[in-house]
Amino acid sequence: MFQLTTRSLVRRPGGFLAGFLAVLFGAAMVMAFGSLLDTAAQPGAPESSVETLEVMAFVVGGWGLALVTFAVVSTMSLTVRQRAREMALLKSVGATPNQVRRLVVGETLVLALVAAVAAIPVAMALGRLLFAALEESGQIEAGMSHAFGPVAVSMGMANALLAALVGALVTARRATATHAVEALADASGAGGGGPLMGRGRWLMTLLALVATAASVTVTLTVLDGEGVDVINGAGPGVVAASILLALLSPVLLRGLTAVLGGPLRLLCGVSGELAVRNVRHRTGELARAVAPVTVFTGTAAGTLSLQRVENLQLRAEGAAILEDSRTMETMNYVVVGVIAAFCCIMLVNTLVSATAFRRREFGQQRLAGATPRQVFAAVGVEGLLVAGTGIVSGLLASVLLLLPFGQARAGAWLPDDGAVWAIHGAVASAALLVTLAACVGTAWRVVRRSSAVDAVLAA
């Protein structure tokens, strides 16, 4: 079995690229923040700086950890699902479910290990940058030096391997629960089959809902009128609400497609119809691309506008800006930067690997008489639905926390400031642009590189 594992990894590195990149960037992120703990643990580090470093590492790194886990699990299961046919073949030649599971888990662990090791140099550079930013803004005392050590490496490794393992187990369970014949039929591309959201996903949704609700409640009760502390309740709430809506993305995507299906078909003709059909049958797969759009839009728009309201309020109060609020501000920007970068990588990763996998389908459309332009148009409409769902739910997540925050911090539910809404618009446009570029760009590459017949005969 191990031989099969290594052979399938070595022979087809392309198929594993998405998973590899997800683990690599995820591990790099976690390690970079972990290195702040290494730095703080150095002998002779000044007390105040240690605190700043630890807060930064735990709060930001903690959220990063949650996101990385989510992203790696999602990508890993995508990678394995794309090989559903191979799994089905293995079963039909006599592999037991246990053997298939061992294959998937073995592959994933080897992949995650390699990616996590490759992440170390990236994380060292990233950690140094982070440290330099903190030092420059005077939040830690000058004269300290950055350290990259055992805490960073062990945190990153453990996170990467655990997340990959969970992703592989979740998917392997799905792959092995079906009978060989069903698996072969399913792999023929009909999609569908099975509930939109599994039990595990509902459970996680429930947890995210509790976290969001708790954050809103705390902001409106305990922290109401507590000044600079309010943002400590609302900030993490933005991330929780974004994750909540990202978890619900299959349901939301289906809903939006049902609402917009008719108009899109009228507007975009046969391409619109192909796209709507495809989204309806592959909701689960496309929802994987919706999730990063949601998290990106929600966290970026939410955190930046919370910070905007906070800054306005500080200025209005005319208070001397405290060290604490400065740390908090930097931290918020770092959170947004980290999450945005990570989501972009995830989004492009997911879309590129999902679209590249559709070579045969595009070939079939071409054979049925679709011009390349009609194929791109269909992919574009799909991209619009994906981006639209992600943006709408991301903005919802942002507003969900922005309103209680406004009330608790500034005494007004709706912030009376154009910039707050401009932030929402800018973030939404960025999300739309990246999604469409990734979708249509990949489709263009796939369709241009092969004539209709190549695509079908190669499959």
Add this chain to the structure above:
Amino acid sequence: MYRVSREAVAGAPEALRLVSVTRVYGRDGADGTAVRALDGVTLSLPSGSFTAVMGPSGSGKSTLLQCAAGLDRPTSGLVAVAGAELAGSSEAELTRLRRQRIGFVFQQFNLLPTLTVLQNVVLPLKLAGRKVNRARAVNVLTRLGLGERLRHLPAQLSGGQQQRVAIARALVTEPEVIFADEPTGALDTRSAREVLGLLARSVRDYGRTVVMVTHDPVAASYADQVIFLADGRLAGTLREPTADAVAERMTRLGAWDAAEGADTLAASGAGA
């Protein structure tokens, strides 16, 4: 070869014509890596005919079909469908020519998995921006025995049923020529017989022209004539073929191939 076909079809309009079609894969350089998959093939098929193309593996059957159907561009030579040259400067142009004049039936069906049977059948019309006559599509599907399956997805059908959907899809645009590439390759004997019967009926009842690539003598025996290919050249024809006659000819092609080489084979095949 060309002369023979034309005599046979005196009066009938021409559905497909190939003139000196050559297809070379790879670079035709000193390194000798170039492969001449088709070597100066000239033929003419009358409208309303059912032709099988046969030959050993690597004889250029599939290349012939792909060039004739506008899926691949010949290195040199001319392809005309119903008198119109099949040449386009861009993929989009070629696609438009294809969807006006040509229908496809493939071994792997190539139905879109997310569309229902009926949607798959009317898709080419929609893509071409033509008026969709649903009643006609339903009628064709019903005649092909799929009247009860209009709302099924391809994955819910047997292989034979899926291939019948593919045939309905090829018929509904009323193309000049239907190209079938090993249409029974993935089917059991009984479904294969049904599919071949349907192809023959689409020639007889709907007046379509069918060109089918196959390696199965029984499948070839459903056609009006069989064209043999060897090493990218025509190697003879057989009219009113029976499975036995086709099999016998194939055996000889294989034997000659081994014993004498391509040139002798093509010459004697063409004379036969």
